[in-house]
Structure formats: structure tokens, C-alpha cells
Amino acid sequence: MKKNKNTTNNTHQLITFFKFTVLSNAEDEVDAHREFIETNNLEIRGRIYLNEQGVNAQMSGKGTDGETYARWVEKRAPFNGMRISVYPYHEHGHPDLRLRVKPQLVQLENGTAHLPIADTSKRGTSLSPEEWHEMIEKANEDPSDKENPLLLDVRNGYEWDVGHFKGAQRPVQESFRETVETNVDDKIGPLADMPKDKPIMMYCTGGIRCDVYSTVLKEQGYENVMVLEGGVQAYFEKFGNEEKHAWDDHLFVFDNRLAMTPKGTPAADLGEKAATLECHVCKQKNAPPPHRNCPNVDCNRLFLVCEGCSEKLDGFCCHECTQATHVRPQLVNPGRYKKYASYDTPEARAARRGDGRQRRKQLRLRKRKLACAEYVIRTVLGDDEAASSSNESSSGTFAARTRSNNKVEENDDEEDDDDDEEKEEEEEEPEEWDETGKEKKIKPQNSKYLRLRMRLEEAIPFVQGDISPEKLVTAMETLNINRVGGRSAPERKKSLEESRG
Ligand SMILES: [Zn+2]
Ligand SMILES: [Zn+2]
DSSP states (O other): OEEOOOOTTOOEEEEEEEEEOOOSOHHHHHHHHHHHHHHTTOOEEEEEEEETTEEEEEEEEETTHHHHHHHHHHHSGGGTTOOEEEEEESSOSSSSEEEEEOSOSSOOTTOSTTSOTTOGGGSOEEEOHHHHHHHHHHHHHSTTOTTSOEEEEOSOHHHHHHEEETTOOOOSSSSHHHHHHHHHHSOOSTTTTOOTTSOEEEEOSSSHHHHHHHHHHHHTTOSOEEEETTHHHHHHHHHTTSSOOSEEEOEEOSSTTOEEOTTSSBGGGGGGGGOOEEOTTTOOEEEOSSOEEOSBTTTOOEEOOOHHHHHHTTTOSSHHHHTOSSBOOOOSSSBOOOOOTTSSOHHHHHHHHOHHHHHHHHHHHHHHHHHHHHHHHHHHTTOHHHHHHHHHTTOSOHHHHHHHHTOOOOOOOSSOOSOHHHHHHHHSOOOTTOSSSSOOOOOGGGSOHHHHHHHHHHHGGGOOSSOOHHHHHHHHHHHHHHHHHTOOHHHHHHHHHHHHO
């Protein structure tokens, strides 16, 4: 394990590790991890996923909590020899802790369960950072040499944008999960029409995607597949501080930094002098790291942009997105939108949303109260048919309606997660009159009468028609007595008419 030099403000550590292995019971393993973290009172955040094929973790810890945990994991038999990357940082790099069993450790079309990824002999040949460096140096001496191995970046296109090995083509696919199928079957990308015996040197951030993809390529008959052991992170640990390394610019990472320099520091710290990357909008080489995230929810693009273009487009990625309706407020600083409920305080969340959301909530609540009052009035008056039809307007479960509003583009990164949507649903506060947090149809006959009555009183100002508030309250009180006394509906109606005098 390698550690970068600590600076004074670094109170936390950002940590990544993964290992493909064979786990007989992933649920039990998760329980053991949870217990270790709890017993030792470790403050850990991030995404730690396990399944029968192994573990994949992108996490952060307070002090050395994260390292303590990672070392403990490494000592457990299935994970012996696992490589761990540690970077000092001034805060947590992730919003919350998600430690659980996940069907896929790497997002891949068709899944990974059918791949023999735990079997190292089925993967590409590992090259140490030194071996990799030597081969790349040699290839770069004469890039036109047909004997050079193919340098294959198996990450996402936007990751390449912020930095890559000299001589590596930008991935054709925007996402890794599409890579395997499209490269081979659709005959596009660097592997199209390439002889199967041509050497391939492939790399990714930490090595996990290469473990998967090299297995696929070997199954497809590619004979000479080599992978950079430990990924670019391992290369940086060896060569990041050297004058001559084969890497251009920075490395995209999946924690809050979004990009780190070969020396292992956040690329954002470089400021203006690092504004040499290609702007997604004007195509000039004047964009600083890290990426920005398009405020258009349906776009959600991560892109590099120069200051001028960012201002001109209000933070959006293109003109078209500025016209979108499903948008988030522009972020002051670059980075991803924070979609996580526990990432910040409820106050900050409310402030970010503005009072528009509160207003809409109030409006929704008022509508419900109105519908509720209307139902009771109609029931009391014996207009049962009308009452049941007035209920139809609020059909569809709360979750279903929320879901349609929260359809966010899935992230398909090696390290990224696809269950942010669940989180967003949780953010929505449950409706006030609903104890379970789920919407239910209003059935006064079996709901808690007093609560209903209180709300009806609140609803009175919104009730249209010829029933005065006083009469409604009297009617409700009558109804209450009726319920207790168990009187029938006609009797209730009669007493209501009496109360209306
Ligand atoms: Zn620009
Ligand atoms: Zn956009």
C-alpha cells in the first residue's frame, strides 16, 4: 500500500480497493463488515459493494478509519493480497455509507455473472507499472510503427477528456457498459477489423474494468491481452512524481475531487493555470478541471467547459439544454449534482430547492384537504357515488408519481452507482395526513376520525359551495357522535339536516 504525503489540512482519507474472488456467502460477509465498522466505531462513507464475485469499494474515512477498515478487509482470506489506494483529503469524499450486496460489481451490459473473472488465468496478462511504462515509452518513440501494441482506454469518454495515456484514443462509447458488445459486434472503435493476434495494452482507473474486459476479449479470441496492474492509480504511485511520465493531464476519479493530478492531489487545486483542457462547447483548449454537471436532469452530462462558455450558457452543456424544463439550480462550483439525502442538512437542501418546492407542497396539501372535505361532505349528504368518483382523481401511488419525475439518466461507471433514484424518492417528505408515508384513498369510515376532523377544519376555508364552516363543523361533530353511537347513514343524514336547521 502506498500513501501520498500528508499535508496539514488532510483530516480524512479517500480509499479505493477491489478484488474479484469467490465468496460463498456475500450476505454474511456484508454483516461481518458492518459489525467490524460498528464495533470499532469507524466513521466511513462511500460505496462498498460485495457479491459472490468479490468486492469493489470507493470510500472515505475520518482520520485513518478508512485505512483501518481496508486493512482488515485485506486480511480476510478471500481478499488477501488486495491492492488498496489511499489519498489524503480534507473531508469525506462521499455523501453516505452504502455497504451491501450488489448484483454487479461493475456495470456491464448482460452482467458479469457469466464471466470467469475470479480466475486470473482467464484475464489479460498483468503488467507492472514499470513494465507498462517501458512499453509505452518504446511505442511513443515511433507512434507510426505498425508493430506497436494497441493502447486501449476502457473507461468512459468523459474520463478520457480530463486526462489519458499519451497515444490512447478517446473511447468511442460514452459508457463502459456498452463497450464490450459494440466494440466487437458493431465493428466500431479501435478493435474493429483488428487481427486477433495484435497485442493489446488496456488500462482503466484502478484495474477493475480491465479485469472484466480482458476476460471478455480473451473469450472472444484475442491472443495477446495485457492490462496495467492496479490501473492508472498504481502507475501514478510509481511515476506520478517523475518528470517524464506517459500521462497527459489528470485522472478522472469517482469521489468528490472528480479529477486528481498524477501527484495525487485534487486537480481543482491547480486553479486557472490548469485551464488547458478542451472546452466541450467552444472546443478551445481553455477549460479547467474538473467536470461540470449539466443542470438539465434529462441530460445530466459531465463535461469540461471554459469559464466564458459556462457563463454564456448558465452552466448548461449546450444551447438546447438551456431550454429544458426539468432542471436543477446551477452549481456554483464544478462537480456533480449531489443527489443524496444525507449529503447535507435539511435546511441546506430546502435552501437549494428554494421556496418553489415548499409552495408546491403546500398547494398539494391544500388540494388533498379539499378533496378530503369534499368526500366527507358528500358522504354525509348521502351522495356516495359522487364521493367515490371524487376519489379517482388522486389515483396512482405516491411512489409511482415520484418515480416519473425522478427519471435520471443512469450512471454506468465502474465505481458509480445506479440507485440514486431511490434516494431521491426518500427525500420527498411523506404527506402530512398519512402515517405510513404511502398514499391511500380516503376512507373516513375506517380512518382515525379525529385527525380527519382537524384537517377538515383547516380545509374549511377552501371548501366551495353553500355549506358554511360552522355548519360543516357541526355536521362533523354530529357524525362523530353517530359513529360512537353506531347510527346508520340515513340517521346521520337526518341529524345533519337538523343541524343545518
Ligand atoms: Zn468554451
Ligand atoms: Zn446538457
